[in-house]
Amino acid sequence: MKSGFIGIAGRPNVGKSTLMNKMLGEKIAITSAKPQTTLNRITGIYTDLGYDNGSGLQMVFLDTPGIHKPHNKLGQAINETAVNTLGSVDVVLLIVDGTLDFGRGDEAIIRLLENTSAPKILAINKTDLIGPEKYLELYNRYESTGLFDDIYGVSALKGDNIDMLRDRLAGYMNEGPMYYPDDIATEDPARFIVSEIIREKLMNYLDDEVPHGVFVEIESFTEPEDPRAAVEISAVIYCEKKSHKGIIIGKGGSKLKGVGKAARLEIEDLLGRKVFLSLFVKVKEGWRDSEKTIRSWGYKDE
Numbered sequence: 001m002k003s004g005f006i007g008i009a010g011r012p013n014v015g016k017s018t019l020m021n022k023m024l025g026e027k028i029a030i031t032s033a034k035p036q037t038t039l040n041r042i043t044g045i046y047t048d049l050g051y052d053n054g055s056g057l058q059m060v061f062l063d064t065p066g067i068h069k070p071h072n073k074l075g076q077a078i079n080e081t082a083v084n085t086l087g088s089v090d091v092v093l094l095i096v097d098g099t100l101d102f103g104r105g106d107e108a109i110i111r112l113l114e115n116t117s118a119p120k121i122l123a124i125n126k127t128d129l130i131g132p133e134k135y136l137e138l139y140n141r142y143e144s145t146g147l148f149d150d151i152y153g154v155s156a157l158k159g160d161n162i163d164m165l166r167d168r169l170a171g172y173m174n175e176g177p178m179y180y181p182d183d184i185a186t187e188d189p190a191r192f193i194v195s196e197i198i199r200e201k202l203m204n205y206l207d208d209e210v211p212h213g214v215f216v217e218i219e220s221f222t223e224p225e226d227p228r229a230a231v232e233i234s235a236v237i238y239c240e241k242k243s244h245k246g247i248i249i250g251k252g253g254s255k256l257k258g259v260g261k262a263a264r265l266e267i268e269d270l271l272g273r274k275v276f277l278s279l280f281v282k283v284k285e286g287w288r289d290s291e292k293t294i295r296s297w298g299y300k301d302e
Contacts, residue, residue, distance in 0.1 A: 127160060
């Protein structure tokens with residue numbers, strides 16, 4: 001069998017999670033139009049037992065948080081997660097947004113990648129939104145760095161060239177073990193995925209600043225043996241300010257109810273059974289600048 005680990009890197013909101021989901025053929029990582037949606041390292045597992053006349057293939061994708069200029073300790077911690085991940089993978093897959101010009105943030109990532117020895121592949125995303133001149137400009141700019149073994153134009157949203165990119169990544173895998181069972185697409189536990197689904201709905205429902213200051217903690221997750229019985233989930237949404245609590249709840253609780261309904265429907269689809277979801281909102285002021293809190297909530301590597 002051929003297997004290996006692929007670190008997905010890039011600036012916030014370039015489509016890393018959307019691309020990984022498309023590679024896997026199912027939704028593992030949450031997505032949002034807002035930047036810094038991914039705050040943890042997310043694992044996606046692609047297994048093809050029929051690859052290479054039955055010898056088999058397993059590619060483990062590590063979707064990292066967007067690399068950015070941090071404004072608080074949480075930002076510093078998630079940048080460290082991304083950097084640490086890229087130093088321990090077999091291939092680095094850099095995703096860039098084809099609709100944006102090459103800037104300082106891109107230059108910083110290039111300098112970072114110069115210190116990694118793994119092969120590097122570049123995917124210029126959102127090619128469905130740009131013309132050939134813009135694509136060629138970015139292609140030439142990145143090719144001139146001499147860092148990349150391959151450069152592809154893709155549309156993660158529409159699936160353009162995703163199969164071609166996946167096949168090329170497979171070519172970088174080496175003989176190795178099957179790290180995970182062939183019937184799972186992630187190693188992340190259901191509790192974590194459920195918390196991420198709730199956070200995704202919050203990001204899609206709320207104003208620009210509020211979503212980045214929320215953390216979702218699953219207080220209880222009860223899954224009865226009887227498959228006809230509902231899974232009971234209780235979650236707490238922590239926010240940084242009292243004013244944010246009011247925004248999350250909304251007038252007459254309308255916004256929280258909307259978040260809860262949207263999350264519950266997706267969780268039911270994930271678990272394949274009915275779900276009873278309870279959401280509560282609490283204030284934990286300034287948690288994104290609390291070293292103790294971001295460590296205890298799993299945002300900082302030990």
